[in-house]
Amino acid sequence: MSLAVEAVGVRKHYTGKDGDVEAVRGVDLAIPPGQVFGFLGPNGAGKSTMVRMLTTLMTLTAGTARVAGVDVETDPHGVRRKIGVALQEAGLDPRQTGRELLVLQARLFGLSRSDATVRAHELLELVELTDAADRRIKGYSGGMKRRLDLASALVNQPEVLFLDEPTTGLDPASRVTVWDEVRRINERGTTVFLTTQYLEEADQLCDRMAIIDGGLIVCDGSPADLKAALQARTGSATEPTLDEVFMDATGRTRARSAGDVQEV
């Protein structure tokens, strides 16, 4: 079975207002199917850029990436058919109702009108939005929008689901609801690739995680392994938190690349 996500030497350079920016500087990933994979890093570390490249929304400057066995550069439509995408800030159309949005999304993936209606109904139940289904999205709360966005990423029963900061800005109760959805989706066999700024989220959800800083992966492994490794290295008596792992990993690279400080 092929890997759910496979990236080799992926780079992204932009020419922005302040000159060249190297957002991603050679990232390798190998995520087997069925996992919840957490992609962590400070703001501007290259998380979203990586997600946008893997979801065919952005071209690669160098390297290759395959998602669900399909090359993102040579067959973007093939990738799109096999993935679901919920990006930062839940981009939704405020003038449609939740149901209309899901039916539209399903039809864009080639479902017939009646199949799309059925699929929308199932998904509204899955994310518990049946009561609000026929109200315009404009009036939805932040948590409802996230859940709808999540549902819309599932219309095509994706093999790999990309969630870019799925709980940023949510209250704690809504966050737990989204976590439950993610677990449920993963249990049904979907690989989940999620970025987050919340270490607790990674601890709760992820089988494996990688920390990216300055466009490079600085450590990866299961949350437990990473904590254990740090404990072994520092000789601390108590188990470190994932926060400490994160600080250690991102702080260490800054020290190491002090001559090569990069504003991203």
Next chain:
Amino acid sequence: MKESFVLGRRAIREALRTPDALIPTIFIPLFFLVVNVGQTARIFPSGDTPFLAGQNYAAFQLPASLLLSASFGSAALYLVEEIEGGYFDKLRATPIARMAIIAGRLYAELVKAVAIAAVMVLIALPFGIRIDSGILGFVVLVVLVALWAVVFSGFMQLIAIKTRSAAATQGASLVFFPLLFLTPNFVPRNLLTRPMEIAATLNPVSYIMEAVRSLILDGFDWPVLGLGFLVVTVAGGP
């Protein structure tokens, strides 16, 4: 193709749910029609003004108002909002052609423009305007105006996609000033001052205006009509 229609129906829903955005599209052109005709009709009495072909001056002015209402392109602002809000990326991540997203919006523009042009002509009829070319001419007129609306909206959406900025898109809509006013909008081209006549002759919209006008005043004037349709086809090409 199917995706464009699905997206088009959504854009029509969007327009129906924001009727306040449609009001200026109808109201401003009608306002100009009433004011322009009210202020100048005495200069152009229908009996002694040959270019009116026996109709009143409002009949001569109506095409300018129709084209004005077809040149708002406000739907491009929804596109900018969609790009800024992130929904555009959601659509881009689906396995449809990028062009289908624009084509859907243009299809909605066509439907909207047909409805608006028809409503405006129907509002104008009680004021003594006749469509000399009859019912069929009315249909051709509405289609021609709507096609211009699609062309203009296509231009605006292109700006929206390229600039991703509401300010730039709104700014670009100002091209409707030269396009709409450097035309024979008050008198026929041969009565314009020389510089204006040259400008109007170079302006493709003049030919659409003349084609619409010929349907109202002169029945089916095939060469003028043909030129009008040629212009929208050529302009719509890219």
